[in-house]
Amino acid sequence: MSWLDRLKSGLKKTATALGVSRLDANDFERLEEVLIQADVGYETAAALVQQVRQARPADINALKNVLKNEIEQVLAPAAKQIPFDKTRKPFIVLVTGVNGAGKTTTIGKLGAFFKAQGLRVSFVAADTFRAGAVLQLKQWGERTGCPVYTTNQGADAAGLVFDALRQAKAAGDDIVLIDTAGRLQNKVGLMDELKKIRRVIQKVDPSGPHESILVLDATVGQNAVSQVSAFGAAVPLTGLIVTKLDGTAKGGVLLQLNTRFRLPVYAVGVGEGIDDLHAFTAAEFAESLVGDEA
Numbered sequence: 001m002s003w004l005d006r007l008k009s010g011l012k013k014t015a016t017a018l019g020v021s022r023l024d025a026n027d028f029e030r031l032e033e034v035l036i037q038a039d040v041g042y043e044t045a046a047a048l049v050q051q052v053r054q055a056r057p058a059d060i061n062a063l064k065n066v067l068k069n070e071i072e073q074v075l076a077p078a079a080k081q082i083p084f085d086k087t088r089k090p091f092i093v094l095v096t097g098v099n100g101a102g103k104t105t106t107i108g109k110l111g112a113f114f115k116a117q118g119l120r121v122s123f124v125a126a127d128t129f130r131a132g133a134v135l136q137l138k139q140w141g142e143r144t145g146c147p148v149y150t151t152n153q154g155a156d157a158a159g160l161v162f163d164a165l166r167q168a169k170a171a172g173d174d175i176v177l178i179d180t181a182g183r184l185q186n187k188v189g190l191m192d193e194l195k196k197i198r199r200v201i202q203k204v205d206p207s208g209p210h211e212s213i214l215v216l217d218a219t220v221g222q223n224a225v226s227q228v229s230a231f232g233a234a235v236p237l238t239g240l241i242v243t244k245l246d247g248t249a250k251g252g253v254l255l256q257l258n259t260r261f262r263l264p265v266y267a268v269g270v271g272e273g274i275d276d277l278h279a280f281t282a283a284e285f286a287e288s289l290v291g292d293e294a
């Protein structure tokens with residue numbers, strides 16, 4: 001299955017939940033309702049419906065086309081690649097997110113992606129909290145051929161980051177991806193730990209972190225909004241990666257995030273495998289979301 005097919009079949013749940021095909025071409029109230037149900041957000045839903053209404057679609061297919069185009073326009077500015085800068089050596093990427101969002105898996109996939117470009121990539125196992133976290137990242141290190149900087153479970157994560165970055169610098173690593181422990185966005189102490197990690201990064205390289213990526217699980221829907229707010233307050237974010245789009249009815253939340261935060265979406269996860277991370281493309285996403293079935 002191609003990744004696009006996977007995205008489409010993944011977003012089928014959202015498309016089915018949206019059920020645009022089942023609407024009347026002039027039932028704009030119902031359209032607004034279904035958009036809101038798919039976590040598109042009130043503001044964006046209202047704006048989309050306004051555009052569709054103005055286009056006076058003759059039938060449901062016309063409506064779907066207008067909607068697709070409008071969604072694509074909303075999302076297009078978010079489709080960007082991680083702006084890797086080889087003059088930053090190492091280029092430091094901090095990866096954060098709530099428990100189970102897909103941080104470690106995404107780091108593994110990103111490692112494979114950058115490695116394929118001939119870069120020297122390493123990982124930092126700064127999740128010193130969860131038992132098994134280091135082993136999980138080490139396995140990704142083995143699969144991708146990326147060295148992993150580690151310390152003991154329970155040790156200070158910021159301390160490891162400091163040591164690891166100095167070693168990475170000495171080793172000539174091009175990119176360092178820092179895995180952090182999952183934490184709920186309302187746990188103040190844990191969010192403070194992220195601030196500390198950031199300060200330590202800046203001790204080694206005042207220009208870092210060069211990217212601060214929040215990994216979001218698309219299945220959480222609306223809660224993603226408070227995650228972006230809280231993590232963004234702790235460690236200013238430069239971009240998002242949205243995982244588990246291969247099985248959610250909540251894919252519409254990407255529109256809402258874009259309207260609110262204007263952060264780039266560097267990639268989307270559409271499965272657990274090493275190749276299941278893909279560039280985010282607005283047109284294909286819009287098409288998958290609106291669905292092509294009657």
Ligand SMILES: Nc1nc2c(ncn2[C@@H]2O[C@H](COP(=O)(O)OP(=O)(O)OP(=O)(O)O)[C@@H](O)[C@H]2O)c(=O)[nH]1
Nearest residue numbers: 099100101102103104105182243244269270271272
């Ligand atoms: N279907 C699907 N599963 C994913 C995707 N990304 C990650 N997963 C799975 O989600 C689960 C959690 O992934 P992890 O990478 O361990 O998440 P994490 O954020 O590092 O979790 P913690 O470190 O415990 O906070 C694993 O079973 C992954 O295989 C995705 O894009 N699609």
Ligand SMILES: [Mg+2]
Nearest residue numbers: 103104127133
């Ligand atoms: Mg993890």
